[in-house]
Amino acid sequence: MTKTILTGDRPTGKLHLGHYIGSLKNRVALQDNDQYDPYVMIADMQALTDNAHNPKKIQDNLLNVALDYLSVGIDPAKTTIFVQSQIPALSELTMYYMNLVSISRVERNPTVKTEIKQKNFGEGVPTGFVVYPISQAADITAFRASLVPVGDDQLPMIEQCREIVRTFNATYHTDVLVEPEAMLPPAGLARRLPGIDGNAKMSKSLNNGIYLSDDEQTLHDKVFSMYTDPDHIHVSDPGKVEGNVVFEYLDVFAPDQTAVDDLKRQYQAGGLGDVKVKKYLFDVLNDLLKPIRAKRAEYAKDENAVRQMLKDGSDKANEVANDTLKKARAAIGVNYFDTLEK
């Protein structure tokens, strides 16, 4: 029995190295394991829950994210890539699930609480935003996904989804919905990749991320502007490697960790300049990004082919989601006309 895996991203920006190491790389590995049937969803409706007045941003980034997927090697022949808004069953399931979740329960979701604080919703918090975990439960259950690879900020979503599955199945005396499990990244990769300025998080507003689509010159400029050890002024000074972004990136990306350990020893002893370490990191990252850039350029030549790929994936996703919806409707008893079907 193959296990269905669902992952997703909100198309609110281009994907960066943090996405690559925390998620994309793993998706490529999973698609080659025939125990799994992977689905990747571009969560444009979820993105609209806090971007309702800026649909252009979502529209533009839909293609950006699709190109990011293809360029890192997510292969539409092995992974079903689809677009959330094109799967009407997800919205209908969300409506049924909302009746099974109390207002106080949605207000208790810690990730949503944090996001509400961060997002300064001037006109008040959109209802759609508060209930997006319910819609995410529809995403997961529509495909009967049993594994959801996520970062730990998404654990409350999986927990809420599991509750909905249990309540739905118990209320309507069915087993149509499958309880998913979170699949966390290996311990070493669970930590967030810091921004180039040393900030704990890469964010568009801080302009401190390295994007998969950055060209060579941009990558060079970003690596050479990285935060290191502010007290490491002269090459001969002993330097710190903890909290030094260049070394944090080398720990994650350098194929030769023995060489990195050597560099660390020299840096800590004094006598190794920032420029040399940055050049080393630039080469490591450029080796990683070069083939990704080339693939991206290839796919970017034909945007309609990319759109067609998303449509084909969405057609397939609709078949699966509609089948789950049909069974869910029957369980609830809103299948009044099923007996009329020929």
Ligand code: TRP
């Ligand atoms: N909330 C996820 C994020 O912000 C995106 C997402 C939407 C998702 N639906 C999903 C992830 C279903 C996994 C499964 O990253």
